[in-house]
């Protein structure tokens with residue numbers, strides 16, 4: 063065995079083999095894969111081999127599409143048969159809501175270049191006569207669905223990688239990992255040690271255990287999963303003979319069943335409600351090419367439905383049952399990427415659909431390792447989307463919830479309940495007393511909107527306008543006309559201090575740093591000039607700053623900051639998390655409310671827009687910021703947790719005379735639309751540039767910053783696409799606003815996509831933000847349509863914010 067290698071990949075399942083393949087394809091050939099037994103010995107060998115492109119996250123869907131298309135290439139290159147079958151697939155809707163969901167998936171597929179078609183049940187029956195039409199109302203046909211042989215695929219990846227110089231050591235068990243002081247790794251195995259610059263955890267069923275070798279507790283859990291295989295069926299044989307084709311795959315959402323042809327039989331699997339995690343604390347190391355005892359009683363309700371929906375399968379003899387474990391993250395998407403604060407450690411695990419996703423995971427990770435960037439927007443599977451709150455127990459409850467919802471619709475306004483409430487702030491019970499409907503993000507409960515007194519604080523889930531509509535409207539109007547009050551703790555807050563802080567931040571941020579006592583908005587770019595962060599930066603000393611950003615990125619952004627800290631510097635970067643909490647008071651009367659409570663003059667001449675200063679409110683010392691995301695006169699108040707409850711009561715009392723109203727996150731995100739304010743992970747993502755995103759005001763060329771030369775180059779040609787606001791003419795008979803990811807049509811062609819939108823209550827219009835080609839983004843271009851739930855709705859460009867384009871309200 064080699065004693066050193068640039069990369070050691072731990073795990074010879076389909077994912078580890080794909081990572082190895084993509085590293086060699088990208089030119090890194092001093093790479094080694096270590097497999098404790100034989101290739102595929104974990105969950106890969108017993109996978110059903112099904113693959114499809116459909117995923118709730120369009121970026122993950124794109125990578126699934128890449129994976130499906132890769133198999134022919136590796137089969138040819140390796141000479142290893144991968145047994146590729148591409149008969150297409152049918153997703154069967156049993157309700158109008160599911161049909162809407164499929165229409166939305168189809169619409170998303172349009173700008174991803176996918177070939178999907180909505181078809182009638184008559185057409186579906188012709189394509190797959192095994193189904194019983196009466197249980198369904200319509201179907202989506204996707205031609206990129208099929209199956210492969212997991213053994214063949216894993217070996218094909220490995221052969222291609224070996225041919226380019228990679229080495230694969232089987233029967234080699236990694237027992238420990240040591241991080242050396244120089245940042246490199248010693249990989250300890252039962253066959254000796256390897257010194258490596260990079261280590262990839264592709265440990266599959268043992269990813270948790272591999273993580274623990276370097277002190278990580280990854281949010282991964284294995285679940286038991288059943289499928290059955292029938293005896294050869296006459297119906298299948300006849301169909302093949304008659305049509306010369308294989309039967310297309312079936313996904314039956316109502317039955318929670320998937321089914322496909324395997325030889326002359328049908329393979330039918332289920333995501334049962336009565337699901338069971340496997341090895342919740344530790345995966346046994348002696349589990350090799352093994353299955354679990356099957357438990358037919360547990361899957362009986364789903365099988366019964368499946369047999370009713372596909373009667374011929376119910377009549378067929380069963381050749382075998384398979385019950386095997388495979389891993390999930392809390393939201394069911396993979397955990398990919400570099401580990402924060404652990405240079406050289408990479409994750410490629412929790413891949414629940416290795417045959418659909420393995421190629422995309424390998425490609426993104428290899429790109430990230432070789433080029434410093436995954437090459438695609440992979441936030442949906444970034445390991446950094448979870449924080450410390452994702453413990454073993456949290457993961458257990460979320461994975462079980464996710465497994466049982468595999469074939470259920472999650473509506474855009476739906477808040478899932480498992481693992482909640484977890485993090486709460488001191489005013490949590492106050493908000494509940496005010497009948498808040500709560501949501502959760504990054505483990506923290508936050509108010510979405512406030513239900514009327516005496517009514518149950520529950521939001522009905524829908525693709526259309528929900529029962530929150532009226533109340534969110536009232537909350538928005540209260541802010542715009544009088545004054546609104548809310549919690550603002552669900553932002554990420556960081557503190558940067560120590561000698562060199564200003565110089566360092568300046569090298570990362572596109573905007574000039576603010577003066578002491580002021581706030582500036584800035585972008586943060588990668589060397590290619592793409593947006594990797596967007597922050598408010600408040601300066602409280604020469605070398606002392608607060609940064610405010612997206613809470614969802616509370617691990618993601620620190621990973622970038624920490625990786626860019628100068629060596630041996632005095633700079634301290636702290637994630638403040640819930641040690642700093644927020645309240646916000648917004649609206650024309652907000653100053654009057656707060657002025658009652660502080661001796662500091664809040665007059666604009668003394669405390670102008672974008673000020674950030676230490677003041678006392680009542681007895682509480684706070685950091686007071688004169689800005690809000692609503693776009694009105696307003697304030698954010700940042701405090702230590704012990705003051706938050708006191709301040710809530712104090713401000714609530716002071717607001718009574720102004721008829722102050724509580725507002726939630728739903729009102730906030732629609733109010734920001736009226737001001738054309740973008741938001742992280744929607745409008746601002748690592749696939750867009752600041753010129754595309756309209757962040758010119760945050761670009762200052764008075765300093766050097768990462769990505770500057772890329773921006774300057776782009777300035778010469780102009781951006782290829784632009785972020786624009788549309789006013790949408792929604793269907794008055796069933797009003798539905800955009801939710802994001804809808805295609806934008808122009809003159810019969812899909813030219814862009816929507817990033818976010820909603821109803822702007824105060825202005826009384828439905829708005830949508832999205833990216834379109836720059837040449838179409840010119841004022842005066844007409845003829846746009848946005849496809850909302852299967853309907854192309856007229857949309858017109860809205861070049862200026864619908865509310866207060868000059869910004870006079872904020873500055874008042």
Ligand SMILES: Cc1cc2nc3c(=O)[nH]c(=O)nc-3n(C[C@H](O)[C@H](O)[C@H](O)COP(=O)(O)OP(=O)(O)OC[C@H]3O[C@@H](n4cnc5c(N)ncnc54)[C@H](O)[C@@H]3O)c2cc1C
Pocket residue numbers: 072073074075076077078096097098099100101102103104105106107108109110111112113234235236237264265266267268269272287288289384385386387388389410411412413414415416417418419
């Ligand atoms: C019944 C069933 C049906 C399925 N059907 C499908 C399907 O139709 N389509 C689909 O896409 N997916 C399916 N899956 C899921 C699929 O099996 C997984 O997504 C896939 O196998 C994950 O691959 P992996 O490489 O991440 O993990 P694994 O296959 O578990 O590979 C991890 C490897 O790492 C090795 N390893 C771990 N720790 C160490 C160590 N310390 N030292 C050395 N080696 C180590 C293990 O021995 C193992 O070989 C199914 C799963 C089950 C259980």
